[in-house]
Amino acid sequence: MTKVKIPYSREFIPLDIPDKNIEGILESTAHHFKPDEDQESLVKNALENPIDSLLLRELAKGKEKIVLITSDHTRPVPSKITLPILLEEIRKGNPQADITILIATGFHRSTTREEMIDKFGKEIVDHEKIINHDCRDQQQLIKVGILPSGGELWLNKLAMEADLLLSEGFIEPHFFAGFSGGRKSVLPGIAGETTVLSNHCSKFISSKHSRTGSLKENPIHRDMMFAAKKAKLSFILNVVIDNQKKIIHAVAGDSLGAHQAGCQFVEDLASVKAKPADIVITSNGGYPLDQNIYQAVKGMTAAEASSKKDSLIIIAAACNDGHGGQGFYETFRNASGPQEVMEEILKTPMEKTKPDQWESQILARILMEHEVILVSDQCDPQIIKDMHMSYAKSLEEALDIARRKKGKDAKITLIPDGVSVIVKK
Known part of the structure; x- marks a missing residue:
């Protein structure tokens, strides 16, 4: 048996x-992967060794408005661990920084206060500035270009007005974007309704390249990359988790380079016949x-x-x-x-x-x-x-x-x- x-x-x-x-x-071997360090150390070491980027504390110096994109209640990002470390790192370089935590709801409903407390912890909810992105609220949005697919690119104004835009998230296989994480915090995370609808059109979903673990020639991924570049997403912290939702790996740094490194780690662990x-x-x-x-x-x-x-x-x-x-x-x-x-x-x-x-x-x-x-x-x-x-x-x-x-x-x-x-x- x-x-x-x-x-x-x-x-x-x-x-x-x-x-x-x-x-x-x-099964993904991620579920049996045993890291050499505890969760906090993995995150801190990733931030101390960013990929293709300066340290976050250096990037934060002299920046007046900093926006940190985080995932909503539908994603198991262990923000109770990652967010305090990220906030501390930003304030090492800029103690007076005006920091806004922007919840990337994408096309989902807003995250409730109770869900925020469950995800971020009461300390952060009570003392940090947190805003839910609403893809249907035109007052929150600004048009910043045209996607490679031809759709209009509308993004959150707060993010576009930031002096420094960064995001946290997690990387797992994704059933049509190839992998989650990285650029996905921008599109669909903080994009307008029109933009999300264009990116998720029937033609793209039908593409043989829009499948789990596939980035090459993936039209959905291509649009997402364009959106992240337009948003000037300067820095990411992405983690990989096991079936207990515990961090087993972390990458930080350039939104493209760090994400690629994280995706490769996941692919090596998650591929099964x-x-x-x-x-x-x-x-x-x-x-x-x-x-x-x-x-x-x-x-x-x-x-x-x-x-x-x-x-x-x-x-x-x-x-x-x-x-x-x-x-x-x-x-x-x-x-x-x-x-x-x-x-x-x-x-x-x-x-x-x-x-x-x-x-x-x-x-x-x-x-x-x-x-x-x-x-x-x-x-x-x-x-x-x-x-x-x-x-x-x-x-x-x-x-x-x-x-x-x-x-x-x-x-x-x-x-x-x-x-x-x-x-x-």
Whole structure:
């Protein structure tokens, strides 16, 4: 019997699978990577050894307005560790600096005070200037150019008016941008609605280069790089985390050079060979990434990459926040099936891209080839069914359903943390 632990919400679900049924277990070696230093030391050493950049304290000297972009409540960036160190480093070079922490909400809702305290700690929330970016608030935005794709580039005014712009984040495989981190804090992080919609258009999502772990010729990544350059993103601190959300590696420095180094580290650890099977079980890495169905599509793409044409996909995701996007939900609820969703999206031109269309496109792509069973005891089952997926309250129940359809001898591939791997054919 093979025993695995599947991340779910803030815990892990134990699962036992007979050895004879196991086709493969796909895991990032990041989950077993043991760094030589503790988390704080990794961050401090990265800042003391920046890649292609001066020390942050040197960059901060003489700067009046400094804007530090950070991730929102949907990203597991360990800001309770990283933010205090970053703020201390800035103030070493400029004790009187006017620092604004700008939350890169992208296309998401604003981060609440309670979520800020959970993510940043009460000390920072009570004593630092923190602002939520709002991509739909035109008063926050300024047009700064045209993207390589042809879309208009609108970015947060505070960021554009800064004397020094830096960001923190984490690097993991990303299902259409290749990798998270770096330039992504600018686009979509602090970009306007029009810009995000253009960058996430159906043509780009359909590109064979817009896939997990792929940066070369990726049209979405190209736009993001352009946006970061226009924003004059001068310095980044990006970390790599394990399945306990603990820092195992950190890079700092130039927004391009440091990000490339971090991506290479992740690729070396996260690349796994596909093991197509009758049933593929995965997750969205637990909290905070599995708060809604919208985010859970990411984990599904890992299962998709290791599936046969008719494989059945099981994903465990708490989805306590429901669907994660009204438009995303209604697109499926109002359609006869995923084929109708896909046809409608593919005929939508870039300039008419709808909110959350990209997530709908990827989910439709998966559902056109696979039945998906979403496992949750915290989400309304009707929402899941409305979105043309099957529902199960537990992994055991989902497996029973899958075995009835695929047979008791069906082969099973396990991808315990779907957002942490780069599945290669």
